Amino acid sequence: xxxxxxxxxxxxxxxxxxxxxxxLNARPGVRQVTVxxxxxxxxxxxxxxxxxxxxxARSKEYELVFLLPDHDDExxxxxxxxxxxxxxxxxxxxxxVTVVRGPANDPHRLAEExxxxxxxxxDGVAIMAPETPQVRDAISRLDARGIAVVxxxxxxxxxxxxxxxxxNNQAAGRTVGQLxxxxxxxxxxxxxxxxxxxxxxxxxxxxLGFDTIMAKYAQRLKVCPSLEDxxxxxxxxxxxxxxxxxxxxxxxxxxxxxxxxxxxxAIEAFGPSQGIVVIAHELTPQTCARLVDGSLDAVITQxxxxxxxxxxxxxxxKITNTSTVASQERIRIEITLRENMPEEKPTVAENIE
Amino acid sequence: xxxxxxxxxxxxxxxxxxxxxxxLNARPGVRQVTVxxxxxxxxxxxxxxxxxxxxxARSKEYELVFLLPDHDDExxxxxxxxxxxxxxxxxxxxxxVTVVRGPANDPHRLAEExxxxxxxxxDGVAIMAPETPQVRDAISRLDARGIAVVxxxxxxxxxxxxxxxxxNNQAAGRTVGQLxxxxxxxxxxxxxxxxxxxxxxxxxxxxLGFDTIMAKYAQRLKVCPSLEDxxxxxxxxxxxxxxxxxxxxxxxxxxxxxxxxxxxxAIEAFGPSQGIVVIAHELTPQTCARLVDGSLDAVITQxxxxxxxxxxxxxxxKITNTSTVASQERIRIEITLRENMPEEKPTVAENIE
DNA sequence: CTTGACATGAGGTACGTACGTCATTTAGAA
DNA sequence: TTCTAAATGACGTACGTACCTCATGTCAAG
Numbered sequence: 001x002x003x004x005x006x007x008x009x010x011x012x013x014x015x016x017x018x019x020x021x022x023x024l025n026a027r028p029g030v031r032q033v034t035v036x037x038x039x040x041x042x043x044x045x046x047x048x049x050x051x052x053x054x055x056x057a058r059s060k061e062y063e064l065v066f067l068l069p070d071h072d073d074e075x076x077x078x079x080x081x082x083x084x085x086x087x088x089x090x091x092x093x094x095x096x097v098t099v100v101r102g103p104a105n106d107p108h109r110l111a112e113e114x115x116x117x118x119x120x121x122x123d124g125v126a127i128m129a130p131e132t133p134q135v136r137d138a139i140s141r142l143d144a145r146g147i148a149v150v151x152x153x154x155x156x157x158x159x160x161x162x163x164x165x166x167x168n169n170q171a172a173g174r175t176v177g178q179l180x181x182x183x184x185x186x187x188x189x190x191x192x193x194x195x196x197x198x199x200x201x202x203x204x205x206x207x208l209g210f211d212t213i214m215a216k217y218a219q220r221l222k223v224c225p226s227l228e229d230x231x232x233x234x235x236x237x238x239x240x241x242x243x244x245x246x247x248x249x250x251x252x253x254x255x256x257x258x259x260x261x262x263x264x265x266a267i268e269a270f271g272p273s274q275g276i277v278v279i280a281h282e283l284t285p286q287t288c289a290r291l292v293d294g295s296l297d298a299v300i301t302q303x304x305x306x307x308x309x310x311x312x313x314x315x316x317x318k319i320t321n322t323s324t325v326a327s328q329e330r331i332r333i334e335i336t337l338r339e340n341m342p343e344e345k346p347t348v349a350e351n352i353e
Numbered sequence: 354x355x356x357x358x359x360x361x362x363x364x365x366x367x368x369x370x371x372x373x374x375x376x377l378n379a380r381p382g383v384r385q386v387t388v389x390x391x392x393x394x395x396x397x398x399x400x401x402x403x404x405x406x407x408x409x410a411r412s413k414e415y416e417l418v419f420l421l422p423d424h425d426d427e428x429x430x431x432x433x434x435x436x437x438x439x440x441x442x443x444x445x446x447x448x449x450v451t452v453v454r455g456p457a458n459d460p461h462r463l464a465e466e467x468x469x470x471x472x473x474x475x476d477g478v479a480i481m482a483p484e485t486p487q488v489r490d491a492i493s494r495l496d497a498r499g500i501a502v503v504x505x506x507x508x509x510x511x512x513x514x515x516x517x518x519x520x521n522n523q524a525a526g527r528t529v530g531q532l533x534x535x536x537x538x539x540x541x542x543x544x545x546x547x548x549x550x551x552x553x554x555x556x557x558x559x560x561l562g563f564d565t566i567m568a569k570y571a572q573r574l575k576v577c578p579s580l581e582d583x584x585x586x587x588x589x590x591x592x593x594x595x596x597x598x599x600x601x602x603x604x605x606x607x608x609x610x611x612x613x614x615x616x617x618x619a620i621e622a623f624g625p626s627q628g629i630v631v632i633a634h635e636l637t638p639q640t641c642a643r644l645v646d647g648s649l650d651a652v653i654t655q656x657x658x659x660x661x662x663x664x665x666x667x668x669x670x671k672i673t674n675t676s677t678v679a680s681q682e683r684i685r686i687e688i689t690l691r692e693n694m695p696e697e698k699p700t701v702a703e704n705i706e
Numbered sequence: 707c708t709t710g711a712c713a714t715g716a717g718g719t720a721c722g723t724a725c726g727t728c729a730t731t732t733a734g735a736a
Numbered sequence: 737t738t739c740t741a742a743a744t745g746a747c748g749t750a751c752g753t754a755c756c757t758c759a760t761g762t763c764a765a766g
Contacts, residue, residue, distance in 0.1 A: 002412065002414060003444070005721090005722055005723085006722070006723065007722085015744075015745085016744065016745045016746070017723095017745085017746085017747095018725095018744070018745060018746075018747090019743085019744060019745075021723080021724070021725075022743095022744090024723090024724095025723095025724075025725085027725090029742070029743060029744080030743070030744080031733095031742085031743065031744090034743080034744085048444060048445070049722090049723080050409075050445065050721090050722050050723070051445050051723095052405030052406070052408065052409055052445065052446070052447075052722085052723095053405070053409050053721070053722035053723045053724090053751090054722075054723050054724070055405065055723090055751090056403075056405055056406050056409065056721095056722080056723075056724090056750095056751045056752065056753095057722075057723040057724040057725080057750070057751055058723080058724060058725090058751080059355065059724090059750080059751050059752090060724095061355060082680075085678050085680065085681070088678075089678050089681070091356065091401060092401070092403065092404045092405065093405070094405075168696065171692060171693055171696070172693070174692035174693075175690060175692040175693040177692070178690050178691070178692045179690075182535060182536050182538075183535050185535075185538040185539055186538055186539060209692075213692065303685065305678075305680055305681050306659075309681070324442075325438050325441075325442050325658075327435075327438065327658055328438070328442070328658050328662070330695050330696075332656065332687060332693070332695060333692075333693035334685060334687055334688070334693075335687070335688040335689075335690070335693065336688075337528060337531050337532075337688070338531070339524060339527035339528040339530070339531045339562075339566065339686075340524060340525070340527075340528040340685070340686035340687075340688065342683050342685060343521065343524070343683075358751090358752055358753085359752070359753065360752085368714075368715085369714065369715045369716070370715085370716085370717095370753095371714070371715060371716075371717090371755095372713085372714060372715075374753080374754070374755075375713095375714090377753090377754095378753095378754075378755085380755090382712070382713060382714080383713070383714080384712090384713065384714090387713080387714085402752090402753080403751095403752050403753070404753095405752085405753095406721090406751075406752035406753045406754090407752080407753050407754070408721090408753090409720095409721045409722065409723090409751095409752080409753075409754090410720070410721055410752075410753040410754040410755080411721080411753080411754060411755090412720080412721050412722090412754090413754095707766100708765105708766085709764105709765090709766080710763105710764095710765090710766100711762105711763090711764095711765100712761100712762085712763085712764105713760100713761075713762075713763100714759100714760080714761070714762095715758100715759080715760075715761085716757105716758085716759080716760095717756105717757090717758090717759100718755105718756085718757085718758105719754100719755090719756085720753100720754085720755090720756105721752105721753090721754090722751105723750100723751090724749100724750085724751090725748105725749090725750090726747105726748085726749085726750105727746105727747090727748085728745100728746090728747090729744100729745080729746080729747100730743100730744080730745070730746090731742105731743080731744070731745085732741105732742085732743070732744085733740100733741090733742080733743085734739105734740095734741090734742100735738100735739085735740085735741100736737100736738080736739075736740095
């Protein structure tokens with residue numbers, strides 16, 4: 001005997017299949033007493049709806065959308081790859097994932113973009129965007145229309161009923177701090193922190209965590225105010241040149257941006273060739289290469305595949321009103337050194353023949 | 354229009370549903386030319402079988418077994434929890450996971466245990482056991498009966514057609530080496546390496562990786578021969594006492610065992626209270642606590658939930674003869690410091706009501 | 707030409723659920 | 737009691753696939 005079915009449930013609850021159906025799908029026309037009788041029976045025989053069969057019968061596909069920033073850095077690229085991959089492996093489960101790009105730095109237009117989604121028969125949205133009042137309101141509107149929402153990578157702490165899939169940035173900053181404190185040994189000097197803009201919540205949280213640990217464990221080091229480059233390569237070069245040529249020797253650099261290309265070039269151009277501990281975020285082809293050649297000492301990572309899959313699971317759970325396994329949805333703050341970089345291991349299973 | 358169905362496939366291939374069925378399920382009675390015609394049509398319309406529907410029709414449950422060592426340490430406990438959890442979340446997918454315990458250190462009896470499994474209608478087995486000829490042969494026998502096998506945590510490199518779900522232990526050892534080299538700063542002295550037995554393949558690989566890095570980056574440190582404690586608490590205390598009271602100061606300790614309780618007690622009893630860098634494996638309640646209180650400096654981790662889920666996905670893929678997404682099945686070597694320890698974040702989704 | 711082996715088609719039932727229609731029962735008010 | 741609306745039951749069809757039976761087609765050996 002397998003799991004109990006709706007038939008078993010009907011028998012135990014002493015009602016017909018039709019009533020079971022009405023209760024399970026929250027259709028009208030059932031007395032409260034009967035609803036409760038059915039619910040008791042559900043618990044009694046530990047009934048769980050067979051979602052494969054349910055979806056089959058509904059012949060419904062879940063439409064999920066990832067709303068990503070419209071600029072392209074390597075991190076976003078990895079996310080898009082992971083989404084494509086997920087879309088393929090989830091085709092079996094009647095889940096369709098698409099990507100929509102939105103202007104991350106224009107809250108009004110972004111909010112409009114979000115509003116558009118609700119018209120398109122979308123069932124769930126994962127939003128990666130800086131927190132703004134406009135976005136928060138747009139999320140509420142989605143919520144009002146019964147569309148599931150997840151904050152993806154960037155938290156939306158003020159949007160209610162929106163789960164967050166991503167890392168605790170303050171903890172990430174602390175982790176970088178700890179590594180910086182330990183990797184610099186007993187050296188004295190200056191630590192640079194670079195970011196695109198200190199306006200962004202992520203930057204602020206990471207910086208806060210970083211400072212906490214530096215203050216606690218590395219008072220020998222002087223942590224400079226964040227260097228903002230506003231995404232401008234010329235400015236990046238300038239600020240690094242200035243900082244690296246100041247009196248105090250630079251012993252550590254924390255790169256908060258996803259895109260580290262310009263910064264690394266500036267460091268190589270103006271800094272000493274050896275001995276600066278450089279720590280960055282996100283494992284991309286570029287950061288990988290730089291871990292290998294030693295120009296980066298550590299990279300703080302959130303597993304992109306995990307981020308995407310977790311978001312999808314959470315969205316699906318919200319849509320079908322089921323529960324998720326909390327421990328599985330926790331995104332780890334990973335530390336990657338040259339030694340524990342993922343290798344390309346050979347594919348494990350065979351293809352369909 | 355959703356995905357193509359068997360009907361569409363039949364139309365395109367110019368054959369009947371019955372023939373499609375025979376081809377898809379490798380039933381006899383179809384000419385080779387016809388099989389190829391169907392296969393061409395599959396590619397042409399990009400047909401993918403709907404496994405939910407297929408499983409529904411089969412009304413078959415997949416029986417998976419995790420064969421775990423019969424001793425109980427915290428790591429095994431975590432694995433068992435993860436399996437229980439997975440079993441619940443996979444009930445929807447008609448996957449049943451059970452745990453069987455086997456005598457890890459008695460290859461003959463373990464092999465018998467494995468043989469028993471094939472009688473029980475088991476479809477797939479994840480085996481966590483040291484590599485021995487007996488086990489390898491038992492795995493071949495499973496294989497011969499068409500039962501999918503995965504080597505879990507401990508690799509079985511000589512068992513053919515057996516995938517491995519776990520980490521590269523040599524890389525893990527290298528990672529520990531790098532951390533040890535950097536965390537000890539400029540200090541000089543001795544590094545201890547403790548293991549249950551240097552016989553085990555895992556220990557050997559980890560040690561090898563560790564030594565490679567120490568030789569390369571920390572020649573100032575003297576790495577001692579591995580201290581074997583054979584799982585005996587008394588012996589653990591003895592060897593640590595002797596090592597810690599020798600002439601050269603101990604600056605670092607690498608604990609390879611899952612169970613670190615005895616070792617840590619000995620270190621606290623006989624070593625200096627401060628300044629020794631201690632690195633261990635696996636994130637358990639105990640190692641967590643010791644990261645927090647500072648008596649451990651770093652823990653090398655493989656995500657247990659990921660291990661379990663990945664094994665299940667790989668087994669399922671083998672059984673249904675489908676493919677897995679390689680990047681998703683790669684188990685990361687994670688570094689955990691106090692700062693990036695997983696927090697208990699509140700459950701994200703609601704329960705069924 | 708017959709025979710038989712094999713290849714293929716046609717059609718049904720089942721899996722567990724969704725969802726529709728229509729008939730019937732029940733409860734509460736008149 | 738009688739009427740009415742609400743609650744419930746009975747039943748059919750559908751989703752995409754598996755798997756069974758039986759009929760029919762084809763081809764080559766005898």
